[in-house]
Amino acid sequence: MSKIEILQRKAQELRITIINMIHKAGSGHSGGSLSSSEILTVLYEDVMNIRPNEPLWEDRDRFVLSKGHGAPALYAILAQKGFFNSDNLNTLRQLDSCLQGHPCMFKLPGIEMSTGSLGMGISVGVGMALAAQLHKRNNRVFVLCGDGELQEGQNWEAMISAAKWKLDNLVIIIDRNHVQLDGTEEQVMPMGDLNAKLKSFIPNLFTCDGHDVKALLDTFQRALNSKGPSVIVAETVKGKGVSFMEGQSAWHGKTISKEEYILAIKELEEGLK
Numbered sequence: 001m002s003k004i005e006i007l008q009r010k011a012q013e014l015r016i017t018i019i020n021m022i023h024k025a026g027s028g029h030s031g032g033s034l035s036s037s038e039i040l041t042v043l044y045e046d047v048m049n050i051r052p053n054e055p056l057w058e059d060r061d062r063f064v065l066s067k068g069h070g071a072p073a074l075y076a077i078l079a080q081k082g083f084f085n086s087d088n089l090n091t092l093r094q095l096d097s098c099l100q101g102h103p104c105m106f107k108l109p110g111i112e113m114s115t116g117s118l119g120m121g122i123s124v125g126v127g128m129a130l131a132a133q134l135h136k137r138n139n140r141v142f143v144l145c146g147d148g149e150l151q152e153g154q155n156w157e158a159m160i161s162a163a164k165w166k167l168d169n170l171v172i173i174i175d176r177n178h179v180q181l182d183g184t185e186e187q188v189m190p191m192g193d194l195n196a197k198l199k200s201f202i203p204n205l206f207t208c209d210g211h212d213v214k215a216l217l218d219t220f221q222r223a224l225n226s227k228g229p230s231v232i233v234a235e236t237v238k239g240k241g242v243s244f245m246e247g248q249s250a251w252h253g254k255t256i257s258k259e260e261y262i263l264a265i266k267e268l269e270e271g272l273k
Contacts, residue, residue: 007213009272010080011041015241016268017076017089023261025092028101031251032146033073035177035210035236040077042216043142047224052082055109061139062112062128066121067146067175068102069253074111075099083110119152121145122172126162129170129229140169140224148180151189159201162229170229171220172202175210177238181252195233202231210234241268 001009014037022028044050048061065074072092079086084098091097098107102116113124125143132139149155162170176194178185185191199205204226208215216234223230238252239245242264256264 004214004217007041007045007217008038010045011037011211011213012241012268012271014041014073014076014080015271016265017080018072019242019256019261019264019268021072021076021089021092023256023258024090025094026255027093027253028072029069029253030072030242030256031179031238031245031248031253032067032070032175032177033076034240034242034245035238036067036070036073036144036175037240038211038213038216039144039173039175039234039236040073042213042220044077044081046217047220048140048142050081050110052078052110055083059137059139062125062141064113064121064125064128064141064143065103065115066124066143067118067149068115070144070146070175071099071101071103074103075108078108078110081110084108118146118149119154121149122155122158122162125170125172126158126165126167129162129167130165132169133165133167138169140171141167142171142173144173144175146180147174147176147178147185147191147194148188150174150191150194156201159198159229159231163202166227167229168227171223172229172231174198174231174233175236176233177236177247179238179247179249179252181249183249198231198233202229204228204230205233206230207233207235210236211240241271243267 245251
C-alpha cells in the first residue's frame with residue numbers, strides 16, 4: 001500500500017471514529033468534522049513536527065482548530081497519534097470528561113487553544129507565529145477555519161497583521177464546505193469571490209481538493225516554501241463519506257439515530273474496501 005493510500009485510509013478510519021463518538025454521546029457536530037478528516041490526517045501524519053509523548057515540547061508545531069465545533073475530528077486524530085488513551089473517546093461531551101463539546105487546552109494534551117467562539121483562531125495563530133519569530137524559533141503554526149466563520153470581521157484584521165509581520169511560519173487552512181449552521185454560505189451571508197478577497201489580504205493563496213491526500217500534501221509543501229503567511233482553501237463536502245449527510249446544513253450538529261448510525265457506519269466501512 002502506498003503512502004497516499006495509507007493516509008487516505010487513515011482519514012476514512014477517522015470518520016468511523018467520529019461517527020462512533022458522536023452517536024454514543026448523543027450530540028456533537030458531525031458535518032464539519034467529517035469534512036476536515038483528510039486535512040487533519042495529512043497535518044498530523046505527515047506535515048507537523050510533534051511529539052505525542054511530549055505534548056509541551058518547545059519546538060513543536062502548533063495547531064489551532066478555529067472551528068472548534070469540529071472537535072470530534074481533532075480528538076480522533078490526537079487519540080490516533082497517542083496524545084491520550086483512545087478509551088477516552090467514549091466519554092465525548094460527558095460531565096467532567098476531558099473531551100468537551102469544544103476543545104479545552106486545560107483538559108487535554110495536544111490542544112493548543114480553547115476554541116468555540118468562531119472567528120478568533122487566526123488571531124491566536126498570528127500571536128503564536130509572531131512569538132516564534134521574535135524568539136527566533138522554528139515553530140510553525142497551522143490554523144483550520146470554517147468558511148462560515150470568515151463572516152466574522154476579526155479574521156480579516158488578523159490576516160492584515162499576518163501580512164504586515166511577514167509570518168512565513170503561519171498557514172491558514174479554510175475548510176471550504178460551503179455550508180454552515182442553518183444553511184449554505186450563500187443563503188446565510190454571501191461572501192462573493194472569497195478567494196479574491198483572501199488573496200488581497202494574503203497573496204500566497206493556494207487551492208486544492210480537501211479530500212485528495214496527494215493534493216493536500218503538495219499544497220502544504222508549496223505553502224510552507226512561500227515567503228510570508230499562506231492561505232490554503234481546501235474545497236470539501238460537509239458530511240463527507242455519509243451520503244445522507246453530505247452538503248446538508250441539518251447535519252451541522254444533528255443527533256444521529258440508531259438507524260442513521262447503522263447506515264453511516266456501513267457506508268464508511270464500504271469506503272475502506
